[in-house]
Amino acid sequence: MNTHPYKPNIATVQDTWYETFGDRCIKTFKVVFDDEEVRDNWTHLPGQCAMIGILGTGESMISISCSPTEGKFLRFSVMRAGKVTKALHELEAGDKMTVRGPYGNTFPVDEWKGKxxxxxxxxxxxxxxxxxxxxxxxxxxxxxxxxxxxxxxxxxxxxxxxxxxxxxxxxxxxxxxxxxxxxxxxxxxxxxxxxxxxxxxxxxxxxxxxxxxxxxxxxxxxxxxxxxxxxxxxxxxxLENRMKCGIGKCGRCNAGNLYVCKDGPVFSYAMLKNVPEAFA
Amino acid sequence: MLDLDKLRALAKETISRDDIKYLIGWRQGTYGFRTSPHFVGNLEDAEQLIFSPLCSSNLATYLTLAEKRPVPRGAQPDTRRVAIMVKGCDSRAVVQQLVEQGIKRESVYVIGCPCEGIIDRRKLEEKVPHTLERVEARWENGKIILDLPAGRAAFPRDEIVAGKCLTCRYPNPVIADVTVGEDVEVRGSAGFEDINWLEVKNAQERWAFWRDKVNSCIRCYSCRNVCPMCYCAECILDKLNPAWIQRSVNVSENTAFQLARAFHLAGRCIECGECERVCPVEIPLSHLNRKLVKEVSEQFAFTPGIDPEAKPLLAGYRPNDREAFIL
Amino acid sequence: MSENFEPNVVAFLCNWCSYAGADLAGTSRIEYPPNLNVIRVMCSGRVNPMFVVNALQQGADGVLVSGCHPGDCHYMEGNFLARRRFALMRELLNFVGVDERRFNMSWVSASEGAKWKDVVTGVVNNLQEAGPFTEFPRKKIDW
Amino acid sequence: MKLSKDKLADFLAAIPGKTVFGPQLSGETLRFTPVTRPGNLCPTVNNATVPPKSVVFPQTETMFRFEQGATDIRTAEPSGETVLFGVRPCDARAMSIVDNVFFWDVDDPYYLIRRTNSALVGLACLDPCVNCFCTSMGGGPASTEGLDILLTDLGESYLLEVLTGKGEMLCQSAEKLLSQASSADKEAAKMLQEKAAAQISRQIDPSGIPARLPALWESPIWEKISASCLGCGICTYLCPTCHCFDMQDETEGEESRRYRTWDSCMFSEYTLHASGHNPRPTRRERTRNRINHKFSYFVDKFKVMACVGCGRCINLCPVNIDILDILSQVGEQAL
Incomplete structure (x- = not known):
């Protein structure tokens, strides 16, 4: 089991499709971890993100766009924008990508029960x-x-x-x-x-x-x-911000005194309204 | 000697004009021999304005550094001119920016300040260490006078001015809408003694010299950022795709970085020496620029930043340019 | 350097003259050293001086930029612009201690198969003397 | 304990199996590099330009290697033990401040190994620079925080104070070289240290700063302060408490690596989104963030200010942006 915080897990793209087209098109990837142990131990909740990437190109923080209730796979919908996302868009079913995470907090789904x-x-x-x-x-x-x-x-x-x-x-x-x-x-x-x-x-x-x-x-x-x-x-x-490490070390994703990667990405407005850079 | 009252009166008059946005000059720094760029927006600010042998910054950098914030819908863009104080070398930066159309002539108001040489802080601090009290300085009869805490001291100019001043051929601004003080005598040598000693070494020796220097580069990019000629909207050093120069810090990438920086100034460097002054690890960056200045002058008889009507050197050619090196 | 050192040369050839010249040398069965990695560019004026630095970083022992003779540029002035640029780049490289044999520039027209052979042979022989490029290739960096 | 200066070389040589880093000339300036000849050490002049953080948090550090196209990832754990010799108390304190970042929530494995495997031999700062203000930031020229051994230069010898178990281990291997320090020696060292502290003339009371900063978020002072900022990385790269990094991939032939490298919040690319949006679009926001991070956010998170008063950013800023000047402006501004 990989416990190294920077070492990514290898995952295989099972299926891809385009959500939108054009210059900044959005492509969805359905991926499954290669390592069975990682697959079985992976747990995430709505709201969380993962660092996905390609070895030799880099990583991007992308929100996980599927619910754990959907099955033992992950889905990412990625807009073609920068170096990494452009490279990700080249991937087709069967190709490998790297995933580490899940990162960040979650929507408080238990608190919201009955609402x-x-x-x-x-x-x-x-x-x-x-x-x-x-x-x-x-x-x-x-x-x-x-x-x-x-x-x-x-x-x-x-x-x-x-x-x-x-x-x-x-x-x-x-x-x-x-x-x-x-x-x-x-x-x-x-x-x-x-x-x-x-x-x-x-x-x-x-x-x-x-x-x-x-x-x-x-x-x-x-x-x-x-x-x-x-x-x-x-x-x-x-919230989203540029991120590199995903674990509150590299320093760049802060909005005020909050690290979006650790303290976020989910925030209530009650929490954010006093954070100066939250909506910058 | 420069009359500070006159300078400040001129500044007040200038910023009171309707067509001037603000004035960029210098003020006394927070300690010792430091001075700082000073943005004069009102009459009160003008009172702190100085011009002395300590005014090292080349303010022309700020003409292109200021971020352009979006103009709010319905509002008119502010087209007022920026007034800027320039020494001889700084004025060449303004000219070169005009040549390259980095700025427009009608957007700047140039206040020329003839200059007898700028103190190299490192040289001075070696002679007068541990100076916290703010020190004022002035030129007088070929010497530089400093009001040190221990009393007045006079230093021969050539002992404490920056290397660039010893080879300066343009101490008087080459462009100015108004000039402060009297023109000064040209004292710099036209030769390239500062780099000749390195040129005569063999390739291995030269590389040994540069390897040692470049190895200590921390890639803070202050040399690029301070350079009045480095104003590309996106610098190749920052590009990640393709990554011309990797962000890893080692001899290979650092050398590529310094070669890129120097070469991008070929035929453009106006020898203000700011890159070398700001380098925190004291790499003799001017040597690279001076080598190109020498080649540009010898091969193409060109001096950048003199003639606002000139064409950029590398954007043109002459059919009979030297080509002895071509096989 | 040892006799058997085979230098790795990156050659940027303009599409209209030098590439065709090299091609002619090939079809005419003129033998010349096989040490070249040819990169075809549309014009010698397209060769960014950083290509040269990058080639050296990535393991080239020498670089050759070759274009049309002055006056023959397909784009009228590309080779003139390149000439100025590389006249300076060459001096800069030399000044930091890169052996001047590592950077070469030539004019080879589409009909000069024989000249192409001479140019390449000269460059490769010179580089065999100069030896491998050890100043700042990435390979030397200890990861 | 006492170590005669002429036995320094033997002392360093007696440290078994460890790489000794000390301030030595690299190019034209001092930085902490492996000591091959103790004669090259420059421990007595001014503090090193590049702080010793570069040993435990190298500017460029390989995180893992892999072959192009392969999926086998080989992490690059740092190995070997190090001794940092001649560390100034301010820089040592800075390391314990940076520890907060690398050890909160998840431990950073690279920093953890390097930090655990290094011992810090400090050297009291007896001739502080003009811009030193360590005494204002909770340290001092002979502060022991973060150090394993503190040396005080007595002229012919060093007074050696062993502060931790790690320090004790270092001395054990060189026991024969050490002599007992007399109470006069201790007295002399104390005098020198006190004299140095008194020599520090730049002072500020920063205690009110964290509370004032949020209120000054929209203050015009940021525009004024940042007007002359060039946006270079000197103040952050050379700051002993700055710890931000970037991660990049690099390929050479078949072999690739992911590495991290220092990054600076003063660069515009630091926060630039791939979409082109930048939450900190100008130097005003970036300068404001730098000060807020050091004196407000860091305090919120880790209860300590991320500044030790080493004075490097003041000494080396090309345009004389002076952090003490900023703090006094923050302190004086009407809320």
């Missing part, structure tokens, strides 16, 4: 939200209503497109999708996510709101959640 959950995502920001959606869905009886609000610039930019119609069929679950500008044959909302949130007008009563997306969207969603009278400790978000 309604509303997730508000934008663009690639849906990736860290997907595991909590799947987790709640798998344990539906333990949680209240689940509302998924998700938007992107165009319908082509939506991730996990195929999953929402199935999801909407689950009892006490609703899915609201949005795109920024009108498109033909688009049956859902047209406009920005914060506005859609106001239209849905969720009650803060016994409800947890989780948001993730581009900084500008997060800012407006937070403002709107405050308008909807959500208390600070019922609002959650996940």
């Amino acid at each position: 309604n959950i509303i997730t508000i995502g934008g663009g690639i920001g849906q990736a860290p939200l997907r595991p909590i959606i799947e987790y709640v869905r798998a344990k539906k009886s333990e949680y209240g209503d689940l509302t998924v609000v998700y938007g992107a610039r165009t319908s082509a930019d939506l991730c996990f497109k195929g999953e929402f119609s199935e999801l909407a069929k689950v009892e006490n679950t609703s899915c609201r999708l949005s795109i920024d500008a009108k498109e033909e044959d688009w049956p859902h909302y047209v406009g920005f996510v914060p506005a859609l949130l106001m239209e849905i007008n969720p009650s803060p009563e016994n409800t947890i709101a989780i948001t993730c997306g581009p900084p500008i969207m997060i800012n407006f969603v937070l403002q709107n959640l405050k308008k909807l009278n959500f208390p600070d400790d019922q609002i959650y978000t996940t």
Whole structure:
């Protein structure tokens, strides 16, 4: 068993597919650890991240976009942006990548039992939200209503497109999708996510709101959640920053006195509102 | 001798103008022989302005270093000029930036300061160690006068000025909208005595010399950052893909780094010597630049940073350029 | 250096002249030393001086940059620009103590198969004398 | 105990199986490098330009090796024991401060091995530099924190104070070279140490700084302080308490490695996201982060300030950005 904090585990890509296309396309990887012992001992919860990479190229911190309830594999949805993610996008089924982790804290899923959950995502920001959606869905009886609000610039930019119609069929679950500008044959909302949130007008009563997306969207969603009278400790978000070590040593991921890799990535707004660099 | 009151009056007049954003000059540092770049935004700031043999920084760096924050929607960009105090060598940096269109002539207001030589802090601290009290200095009759805590002391200029000043051919600013003080005599030698001794050694000896120096480089990049001519938006040293130079610190990468840095200044280096002054591990970086200055001058009869109308050396050619080295 | 030292030479050849010249040498069955690793570039003006430094770092014992004769550049002035650049780079390398035999530049046209042979033979012979490049290759760094 | 200076070489030679690092000229400046000839040691002049952190936390350190295309990862555990000779008390204290980072939550395996396998022989600082302010930061020219042995230069000999078990082990192997120190020797050393402490003229009371910094987050002082900053890495690379690093992969032929190398929060790439977004876009944010990290965040996390007052950043900053000046501005600013 590998206990070395910097030594990655080798994993094999089982399946890949594109979520979106274009210059900054998003590709999803389904991976399985090569070492059976690692596979069996791996435990993660929604919200956590892992350092994934390619030997000889480097590593990137990517949120795990599947729930442990889905099976003994991991899923990562990666946007093609920098050196490592560009190299990752070259990988196909059967190729090797490295994974170490899981890193960071988790959504407090036990605390939330019995509560309604509303997730508000934008663009690639849906990736860290997907595991909590799947987790709640798998344990539906333990949680209240689940509302998924998700938007992107165009319908082509939506991730996990195929999953929402199935999801909407689950009892006490609703899915609201949005795109920024009108498109033909688009049956859902047209406009920005914060506005859609106001239209849905969720009650803060016994409800947890989780948001993730581009900084500008997060800012407006937070403002709107405050308008909807959500208390600070019922609002959650996940942060991201550049990371290298993942274990609170290399120093770069701090927002104020918090290390995003150790103290985060999941934070309640109650915790973040006094952290100066949180939304920088 | 420079009249500080006149300088400060000029500064006040300058920053009061509507077309000036701020003025970059020097002020006394926090201790000893230090001075610091000084950004004069109001009349009060102008009172701290100085110009003395201790004003080592080449302020032209700040013309390209200032980050451009996004202009808020609806707001007009601030197109006012930046006023900048320049010594002879610094003025050449301004000219070279103009040549390369790194800055526009209408965006700077140049205050020329003829200079008789800048103190090399390391040389002075060897003679006068442990000086905490702030010291003022001035040029007087070919000497440099220092008001030391122990009393006034006069040093022969050539003993304590930086190496670059001993070979300086342009002590008077080559570009200026206004000049402070009188023009001074050119005293620097036109030769390359500072590097000739190294050139005459054989290749093994030269490498032994450089290996030792380059080995101690800690890659803090202060030589690059302080250089008024290093203003690329993205430097090849920072590029990771492709990684021209690995981030690992060893003789191989350090040598590649120093060769890249020096070569990127070929035909551009204006010999302000800032790279060498700031190097925390005292690598004689000027030697590399001076070697290229020498070659540029001998092979192409070119001196950068003199003529704002000139063309960048390596962006042009003459059909009859020397090519004896080509097989 | 020993007689049998076979230097590793990285050659940047311009597509229009020198590469064709080397090709002609080959098709004309002119024999020349096989020590070259040829990298075809569109123009000698495309060769960044950092290519030379990088080649030395990565294990080359010498570098050859070859382009069209002055005036014959496919892009009018690429080789003129390269000439200035490498005139300086050569001096800089030499100044830090890299043997001047390690950096070579030549003009070889598409019809000069024989000249190509002479250039390569000269470069390789010189490098055999100079020996392996030991100053700053990455290989020497103890990881 | 006492060690005669002419027996120093024998003392160092008597340390069995350990590599001795000491301040020696490397190029033009002092840094801690393996001592091959004790005559090359320069322990009495100013402090080394590069702090001894470079021995336990090398600027470039291989983490593991692998072959291109293979999946076999061979970690590169550091081996061998070291003795750091001539460490200044400020730098020794800095190491115990950095320990906090590398040993919180998960131990950093590389640092752990190097740190456990090294003994620190300190040398009291009898002629402090102009910019030393160790006494303000909780240390002093003869502070023993983090040291295993403290030497005090008595002219012809060193007074040797053994501070830890590790220090005792070192002395055992050289027992014959040591003599008993008289009470006069101890008295003399104490006098010299006190004189040195009194010689430190730069002072500040930093106790209020951590509480003031959050309130000054949006203060215009950061704009002013950072205006002249060049964004180079001198202040952080040469700081004995700065510990940030970058991890990169490198390939030479078939062989590859992942290594770590010092990084600096003053570089713009440090926080640059792959998307192009930078949470600290200008030198203002980066300077503010550096000061906040040392005097606020670090205190929040580890209850100690990440500054020992060695004065290197003041001495070597190209544009005279003076950390004491910043702290006094922070202290004086109206909240």
